Structures are given as structure tokens and as C-alpha cells.
Amino acid sequence: MILRIVVGLGLTVIAFAIAGRRVWWLKRLAFSGQSAPERVAYAKEHLAGEVKTQLAEVIGQRKLLKWSVPGGAHAATFWGFIVLLLTIIESYGNLFSRTFAIPGIGHWAFIGFIEDLFAVGVLAGIVVFTVIRLRDNPRKEGRRSRFFGSHTTAAWVVLALIFLVIASLLVYRGAQQNTGVFPYPDAWAFASWVIAQALHPLGYGVNSVLEVTFILLQLAVVLAFLVVVTYSKHLHIALAPLNIMFSRRPNALGPLEPMRSKGKVLDFEEADPDTDVFGIGKIEDLTWKGMLDLGTCTECGRCQSQCPAWATGKPLSPKQVILDMRDHAFAKAPYLLASSDEAREKLPEAVKAEAERPLVGTKAGNGVIDPDVLWSCTNCGACVEECPVDIEHIDHIDGMRRHQVLIESAFPAEAAVMLKNLENKANPWGMAEGRRADWITELDFEVPVVDGKIGAGVEYLFWVGCAGALDDRARKTTRAIAELLHTAGVTFAVLGPAEACTGDPARRLGNEFVFSMLAQRNVETLNDAGVKKIVASCPHCFNTIAREYPQLGGNYEVIHHTQLLARLVEEGKLKPAGKVEEKITYHDPCFLGRHNKVYTPPRELIDAVPGTTAKEMHRCKNRGFCCGAGGARMWLEERIGKRINTERVEEALALDPDTVSTACPYCMVMLGDAVDAKKASGEAKQTLEVIDVAQLLVRSVRSGSSRAEAVSTREEDPPDPPAAGLRPAR
Ligand code: SF4
Ligand code: SF4
Known part of the structure; x- marks a missing residue:
């Protein structure tokens, strides 16, 4: 014994x-990483909620x-x-x-x-x-x-x-x-x-x-x-409950966090690039929560299996990003944990070489993360949605982008034009700000433009967005929404030329400085105008205004147009009586669906139109497949692998639809381009359309007519003005 x-x-x-x-x-x-007091404070404040989360996510x-x-x-x-x-x-x-x-x-x-x-x-x-x-x-x-x-x-x-x-x-x-x-x-x-x-x-x-x-x-x-x-990777047995406890709530989708340095939100006017942390430039710029993410990954590959960049042959795998950062953190650890410079000097050469290695490499290589990996991300959120241990991939990727853009000035050259246009003209295409109100002149009713305060009797500020005001395809959606709101008796106004880009493309690209500039301008305009309720047609604007502007003091009740239109149909204020006998498949925009959980209203609108037959693509709702435009990818060339929009449209074509519908101007551009290419190659029927669900609804409400009548009604829309240079190079 x-x-x-x-x-x-x-x-x-x-x-x-x-x-x-x-x-x-x-x-x-x-704890060699940065502090994250906001995570601890949140967990403490929401202790009861955390217990429930642990029961559901860990035990359940x-x-x-x-x-x-x-x-x-x-x-x-x-x-x-x-x-x-x-x-x-x-x-x-x-x-x-x-x-x-x-x-x-x-x-x-x-x-x-x-x-x-x-x-x-x-x-x-x-x-x-x-x-x-x-x-x-x-x-x-x-x-x-x-x-x-x-x-x-x-x-x-x-x-x-x-x-x-x-x-x-x-x-x-x-x-x-x-x-x-x-x-x-x-x-x-x-x-x-x-x-x-x-x-x-x-x-x-x-x-x-x-x-x-x-x-x-x-x-x-x-x-x-x-x-x-x-x-080993089985560290997750111990770390998963902690990682889940300190994750962003409800999850790391939706808003990006403001830039923080030493636990405080960075003030660009006072920040010092020599002493402050600007995004993630080295592994120790991660917060301890970021480090915890690295240690918690189970290597299950669920994120990788859902990533549109990976699925189309690009070098980005969200799992591999986490694993590469983890391997680097472990290899650099003796350097980070050494007690003095002398101790560092005595470290093996391999450790010192690892410590010298840049986190994001150059085209010449040597970096932990290849630039092509970093810039392939569409911020679609599929990885975050799938990860069973709540790893925050987008925060890591966009954190590295922030450092590359703000400190290294290293980003794809084609994005420079977009950033310059945002700074100078407050829209990504650099079009004259006055053109933002052009679409109003194409309507046969008045749309008030806010001048000073929003009128007392005006319920909604209609946030049109840059694409909604300036892009040919999206303007049709804008007109449809305006017409539907007018028909339903909803009072609304627009900012017209005073509206600036929300800053989403700049923020997702990593340029927090340009984002702050645009966001502050918009928040000031909206607050000065006394705006309380906003209806937005672009999911990116919707996400930014509803969930990021509160970081800058902009607090509004924001609704997406599909949510408002579905409510108006339900209340009987809009009557889609005209038949549209078409097979329709709906593409979930990532920033409406996965990032903001709006899945049902667009589908309700399709179902509300008599005659439609809705068919779901294999990848839909929270497993929806990106169009390829998010994360500022709309403005970047897609040089590697298969085009994401082509992959998505091929999935739609497998259903032989008459119409591909969506609810986002970015998706309209991407899917529209891919459908046009398929039509040109004879792989799609010439009558196939890509439209916003608002356009579908307006046809039914307007005419009560057959498809032929509806199309002809649409053709009565005034021609769009020439928009040379509107599309990014592809
Ligand atoms: S956000 Fe989307 S594109 Fe980016 S890594 Fe995650 S799954 Fe891939
Ligand atoms: S889903 Fe999460 S745990 Fe699984 S490999 Fe991806 S990051 Fe790691």
C-alpha cells in the first residue's frame, strides 16, 4: 500500500x-500584453448574464x-x-x-x-x-x-x-x-x-x-x-470559460471597438506614436484578452470552413491567423518575459530573430502574417459567428490593419484613392457633394432636405448613404424606398449634401483617423439637427450609425429599411397587391444578417409580394456567404483566387432564379457585376436581375401588375446620370 x-x-x-x-x-x-479594463468592468457589471452565458456556452x-x-x-x-x-x-x-x-x-x-x-x-x-x-x-x-x-x-x-x-x-x-x-x-x-x-x-x-x-x-x-x-491546443479546456467570460457582448460582431492604448480610448489629438499603441504592430500590442484568444483556439477549423476568402483560394484562414500569432507569441515569449536588456542579450539567436520579426510582413516575406492574408478579409464575421470559444478574429485583423495604415502607411495602393476621396469629398468616389441630392429630382414628389433642425413633424431621417445617393444601381433602391415611405404616409427628410460617408470603409480598412473625422462630422450634423430616428438603407451605414456612433456621442434609434418596410406592410400601410410571379432567392448581406441579426424582415417582404416563390441558397442566414465587398474589399482589387462574388452567384444560379434579391448596395454591386459576367458568358439567363427587396416591393405596391408590367414600370425610372469612375477597378 x-x-x-x-x-x-x-x-x-x-x-x-x-x-x-x-x-x-x-x-x-x-499579461505581457496591454491592459483591457473595459472587459473586466463589463464582466463585473453583468455577472448574472455571464453566469447564464457560461451555462449556455460552456455547460450547454x-x-x-x-x-x-x-x-x-x-x-x-x-x-x-x-x-x-x-x-x-x-x-x-x-x-x-x-x-x-x-x-x-x-x-x-x-x-x-x-x-x-x-x-x-x-x-x-x-x-x-x-x-x-x-x-x-x-x-x-x-x-x-x-x-x-x-x-x-x-x-x-x-x-x-x-x-x-x-x-x-x-x-x-x-x-x-x-x-x-x-x-x-x-x-x-x-x-x-x-x-x-x-x-x-x-x-x-x-x-x-x-x-x-x-x-x-x-x-x-x-x-x-x-x-x-x-x-497543447487542449489548453482550451481551461481557457475557454475565461475567454467566453471576457468576450465582447453580445459577440465580437457589429461594431469595431475604438482604438485603445494602455487601457484608454486613444485621443488622436494627444496620442504619441512613440509611446502609445496604435493598433496591433507587435504581438505585445495585443491586450491580455487578445493573448487569451490565441491560447484558447481549439484548432477545430470551423472558422476556416466558413471563411469566404479561404473558400475562394485566398491565403487567409482565420484559424491560421490565430495559430501563426500564437506560435509567434510562444517563440517570442522568452524575449518578452526576460527581466532585463542584459537577459535579452543572452537569449538564443533564434529567439532574438523571432523578436525582430515583424508581425505583418512585407511582400518580401519574413512577417508572421502575410499582407495578402491581412487584406483578404471581408470582415464578413463568419469566423466569429462559428467560433465555439468566442475568438475575436476581426478585432485582430482590423487591429493589425490599423497599425499598417496609421503607422506603416502600408496598404493596397488602390485604397489610397478611396481614402483621399473620403477626406476631400466625404464619399469614396470623390464625387461632388452636391450630387448627393440628384436622386430627389428624379421623383415626382417632394423630399425635404434638412436645413438646420429636422422638422417637428418629421418622423425619420432617411440616411441615404454614399452608394444610395451616387451609385446607379443603389439609386434605384433609394428611389424605391422613398416612394414606399411616401406611399405609406411616413414623414421623412434627408440630409442631402450635408450627409457624409459614415466612415465605415475607412474604419474597416484601418484608417481610424479618417473614420473619426467623418463620424464626428456626421454626429455633429445629426445632433445639431435634433435627429432621433434614422432609417438607413445600407447595412454598413446602419451598423456604423446604430452601433459605432454611440462611441462618439451619437445615440439614435436606427432601423434598416427592410425592418421599417416589413412593419408598414404588417400594419397595412403598404399593400403589395400586384403579382410578381418569380422565383426569388435572397442573399443575406453580412452587415445586416450576421453582424446585426436582421434575417426575417427581408424574407417577410418577399413573401408578402403575391406570386413570388422564395428559394434559399444552401449558405444562408447566419451561415450566409459574403458577396466580397465588406471590410473595405469593395475598394480593393481581388487578384488572388476565385472572385467571391462569382462563387456566390454560382450558388444562386444553381437554383435557377428569376431574381436575386438583397438589401445592401454593396451586395447589389458585387452580385450585379458577377451576374453581368455570367450573362455575357451565357451561363445566366438574360432576364436575371439583381434587385433590392425594396424594388421588388415597390413594383408590387405600385402596379399590382404582372412581371412585364412591373419591368416596364421600372424602365420608366429616369435614366441615371453618367457615373464615370464610380466603380472601383476590378
Ligand atoms: S471575417 Fe470573414 S473573410 Fe475575414 S477572416 Fe473571418 S470569415 Fe474570413
Ligand atoms: S473556430 Fe475558433 S477555436 Fe476553432 S479554429 Fe477557428 S478560432 Fe480556433
């Missing part, structure tokens, strides 16, 4: 010493279970390990007494049953994981595998360790049944009972040896697992 106590406790001390040292090192590394495995098979296997393994903590207590108790039982519950038949049930559940879980990993093998599947780029050897080691934990557990429990020291009624622990039947012929003596040996083996495997966890 003494020997097994010495071995058992000796192994425990060694394992805890190794794991503890590693945990201390990890903690020091995480909510996000994981969205992928039913791997999610079910993970839940079985996770819940199994919680229940099996009881068996670890029993193993330690058995070191001191063969007849040990947990005080109070240690002889309950139900506990014996539950322990075996979950042991079998864990075994089933690892069988499923094994099959998934064999079928989705990155060596065979290449980029199509979600495990491409993951550390697969470590994953196999962990699966083997989990198997050994359960196998050794069942063997020692079976042997205990044969030696008569098992604390529960034998048959209730059904899996152990089966093993006991197999071991029974070996006799009491052999079973006694097996009992002790496998108790020690089980403890050894559990302790090895503990050590492996602290050195």
Missing part, C-alpha cells in the same frame, strides 16, 4: 509541478452543438469528463484504502451507473472524432479539410490519452468487482461489469494486481493528460 501511495502521490507532485510552471509562464505571457455547449455530429461527440466527451471527476476522487481514495467510497454518495447505485454511462459516452465521442479526422484528413483533402493547418499529431495524442483514461478506468473497476471492493452494486456499473466478466477467469490474485496497477495507470494517464493540456 505504501508503494502505491508513494507512486500515486509522487506522480501527482511531478505533474502538478510541470503543469503549474507552465500555467505561471502562460499567465505571465498573457450551445455553439458546438450547431454542428450536430462533432458537437454531439464533443458534448459527450466534455460532460463525460465532468462526471468522471468523481472517478478521479475514487482513484485517489483507493490509493489509501481499497474499499474507499465517496462520503455520502459513494455507494449509490445511480452514481455507479452514471459514471459508466458517461465513460461509454466518452468512448463513443472519441470514436466519432477518430472517424471525422480520418475522413476529413488534410493530407487527402488539402485546403478543403477544416483541419488543414492544425496540429493534427497533438490531436491524435490527446485522443489516445482520452482512450487510455477510459480504458484503464473500466479495467480497474472491473477488477474491483472481481475482488469484492467495488463500492457500487456491480450490475449498475454495466460497462465495468462486462469487463469484470472477461477478467473473472483470471482469479482473485491476478485481479488484485490488475486493480492496483490500473488505478495507478489511470492516475498516470490523467496526470499526463493534465501536462499535455497545458502544452
Whole structure:
């Protein structure tokens, strides 16, 4: 007995010493990052909500279970390990007494049953994981595998360790049944009972040896697992609850956070590039929450599997961004944690070289993150939406973009024109500000332009947006919305030439300075005008005004046009009576859907139009596939891989629709361009249209007519003025 106590406790001390040292090192590394007092303050203020989140996300495995098979296997393994903590207590108790039982519950038949049930559940879980990993093998599947780029050897080691934990557990429990020291009624622990039947012929003596040996083996495997966890991706077992607790709420979609330095929002007038942190320029510019993200990644590849950039052959994988940053943080850690410059000097050359490595490389290479990776992101949010441990990929990517733009002046050349236009003309195309009101002259009713204060009887400020005012396709949507609001008797006004770009393209590109300039101007205009309620047609404007302008003191009730129109239809103020007998598929704009969870109103509008047949694309709603324009990609060339808009339109064409509808001017441009290309190549019918749902609705409300009539009604729209140079180069 003494020997097994010495071995058992000796192994425990060694394992805890190794794991503890590693945990201390990890903690020091995480806190070598910047402070994030806002995350702690939020978690403290919303403690009740945090408990609920932990119950849903960690205990309930909510996000994981969205992928039913791997999610079910993970839940079985996770819940199994919680229940099996009881068996670890029993193993330690058995070191001191063969007849040990947990005080109070240690002889309950139900506990014996539950322990075996979950042991079998864990075994089933690892069988499923094994099959998934064999079928989705990155060596065979290449980029199509979600495990491409993951550390697969470590994953196999962990699966083997989990198997050994359960196998050794069942063997020692079976042997205990044969030696008569098992604390529960034998048959209730059904899996152990089966093993006991197999071991029974070996006799009491052999079973006694097996009992002790496998108790020690089980403890050894559990302790090895503990050590492996602290050195592998399985760190997520400990870090996921923390990462989820300190994540942005409701999630890291929607607004970007303001730039912070040393825990405070950066004031551009006082900031000093030499002492302040401008975005993420080196790994230690991450906050401790950012560092926590790196350590928490499970390498599951869910984010990668949903990323439109990855799916179309670009070098960006959100998983790989996190893993590359993590590998770099670990390799640079001795440098970051060294106590003095002298200590740094004595570090191995490889560590010093890693410390010198730029976080974002140049075209010549050497960087941790390749510039083509950084600039491929559309900010679509699919990665954030999918990540089961709430990693905030967009914050990392846009944080690095901020540093590249503001400090290094390193960004795709074609974006410079857009930024200059924003600074000089307050719209990305550099068109004269007076042209913003041109569309009003094309209507046969008056639209008031705010001059000073918004009128007392005016309910909404209609935020038209740059595209809505200046882009040919989007202007048709703008006119349709105005006509529908007018028809429904909704009072509204516009800012006209006083409206400036919300700053979204600049912010998503990383130019926080230009964003602040435009946003402050707009907030001042809106506040001076006494605006309370805004209807926006562009999801990017909608997201920026509703969720980012509060960071600058702009607080308004903002609604997207599809939400308002759906309400007007429901209230009977708009009557879509005209039949439109068409097969329609709806494309979810990322900044309306995933970022702001507006999925239903656009679909309600399509359904409200008589005669329509709605067909969903395979990738829709929260799994919708980006058009390729977000994250300022609208203004950048797409030189690598397949075009994202082509991929999306091909998915739509598979349904043979008459119309592709959407609710975003960016999506209209991207999908429209791709459809035009398909028409030119004969792959799409010439009658296929890309329209906003507001255009569909106005046809029905206006005419009560057939498609032919509706089209001819649309053709009565006045011609758009020439818009040379309106489109970015593609
Ligand atoms: S935001 Fe979209 S494009 Fe960017 S990394 Fe995530 S999934 Fe990929
Ligand atoms: S970032 Fe999240 S979704 Fe992507 S691999 Fe890591 S844990 Fe999985």
C-alpha cells in the first residue's frame, strides 16, 4: 500500500509541478500584453448574464452543438469528463484504502451507473472524432479539410490519452468487482461489469494486481493528460470559460471597438506614436484578452470552413491567423518575459530573430502574417459567428490593419484613392457633394432636405448613404424606398449634401483617423439637427450609425429599411397587391444578417409580394456567404483566387432564379457585376436581375401588375446620370 501511495502521490507532485510552471509562464505571457479594463468592468457589471452565458456556452455547449455530429461527440466527451471527476476522487481514495467510497454518495447505485454511462459516452465521442479526422484528413483533402493547418499529431495524442483514461478506468473497476471492493452494486456499473466478466477467469490474485496497477495507470494517464493540456491546443479546456467570460457582448460582431492604448480610448489629438499603441504592430500590442484568444483556439477549423476568402483560394484562414500569432507569441515569449536588456542579450539567436520579426510582413516575406492574408478579409464575421470559444478574429485583423495604415502607411495602393476621396469629398468616389441630392429630382414628389433642425413633424431621417445617393444601381433602391415611405404616409427628410460617408470603409480598412473625422462630422450634423430616428438603407451605414456612433456621442434609434418596410406592410400601410410571379432567392448581406441579426424582415417582404416563390441558397442566414465587398474589399482589387462574388452567384444560379434579391448596395454591386459576367458568358439567363427587396416591393405596391408590367414600370425610372469612375477597378 505504501508503494502505491508513494507512486500515486509522487506522480501527482511531478505533474502538478510541470503543469503549474507552465500555467505561471502562460499567465505571465498573457499579461505581457496591454491592459483591457473595459472587459473586466463589463464582466463585473453583468455577472448574472455571464453566469447564464457560461451555462449556455460552456455547460450547454450551445455553439458546438450547431454542428450536430462533432458537437454531439464533443458534448459527450466534455460532460463525460465532468462526471468522471468523481472517478478521479475514487482513484485517489483507493490509493489509501481499497474499499474507499465517496462520503455520502459513494455507494449509490445511480452514481455507479452514471459514471459508466458517461465513460461509454466518452468512448463513443472519441470514436466519432477518430472517424471525422480520418475522413476529413488534410493530407487527402488539402485546403478543403477544416483541419488543414492544425496540429493534427497533438490531436491524435490527446485522443489516445482520452482512450487510455477510459480504458484503464473500466479495467480497474472491473477488477474491483472481481475482488469484492467495488463500492457500487456491480450490475449498475454495466460497462465495468462486462469487463469484470472477461477478467473473472483470471482469479482473485491476478485481479488484485490488475486493480492496483490500473488505478495507478489511470492516475498516470490523467496526470499526463493534465501536462499535455497545458502544452497543447487542449489548453482550451481551461481557457475557454475565461475567454467566453471576457468576450465582447453580445459577440465580437457589429461594431469595431475604438482604438485603445494602455487601457484608454486613444485621443488622436494627444496620442504619441512613440509611446502609445496604435493598433496591433507587435504581438505585445495585443491586450491580455487578445493573448487569451490565441491560447484558447481549439484548432477545430470551423472558422476556416466558413471563411469566404479561404473558400475562394485566398491565403487567409482565420484559424491560421490565430495559430501563426500564437506560435509567434510562444517563440517570442522568452524575449518578452526576460527581466532585463542584459537577459535579452543572452537569449538564443533564434529567439532574438523571432523578436525582430515583424508581425505583418512585407511582400518580401519574413512577417508572421502575410499582407495578402491581412487584406483578404471581408470582415464578413463568419469566423466569429462559428467560433465555439468566442475568438475575436476581426478585432485582430482590423487591429493589425490599423497599425499598417496609421503607422506603416502600408496598404493596397488602390485604397489610397478611396481614402483621399473620403477626406476631400466625404464619399469614396470623390464625387461632388452636391450630387448627393440628384436622386430627389428624379421623383415626382417632394423630399425635404434638412436645413438646420429636422422638422417637428418629421418622423425619420432617411440616411441615404454614399452608394444610395451616387451609385446607379443603389439609386434605384433609394428611389424605391422613398416612394414606399411616401406611399405609406411616413414623414421623412434627408440630409442631402450635408450627409457624409459614415466612415465605415475607412474604419474597416484601418484608417481610424479618417473614420473619426467623418463620424464626428456626421454626429455633429445629426445632433445639431435634433435627429432621433434614422432609417438607413445600407447595412454598413446602419451598423456604423446604430452601433459605432454611440462611441462618439451619437445615440439614435436606427432601423434598416427592410425592418421599417416589413412593419408598414404588417400594419397595412403598404399593400403589395400586384403579382410578381418569380422565383426569388435572397442573399443575406453580412452587415445586416450576421453582424446585426436582421434575417426575417427581408424574407417577410418577399413573401408578402403575391406570386413570388422564395428559394434559399444552401449558405444562408447566419451561415450566409459574403458577396466580397465588406471590410473595405469593395475598394480593393481581388487578384488572388476565385472572385467571391462569382462563387456566390454560382450558388444562386444553381437554383435557377428569376431574381436575386438583397438589401445592401454593396451586395447589389458585387452580385450585379458577377451576374453581368455570367450573362455575357451565357451561363445566366438574360432576364436575371439583381434587385433590392425594396424594388421588388415597390413594383408590387405600385402596379399590382404582372412581371412585364412591373419591368416596364421600372424602365420608366429616369435614366441615371453618367457615373464615370464610380466603380472601383476590378
Ligand atoms: S471575417 Fe470573414 S473573410 Fe475575414 S477572416 Fe473571418 S470569415 Fe474570413
Ligand atoms: S478560432 Fe475558433 S473556430 Fe477557428 S479554429 Fe480556433 S477555436 Fe476553432
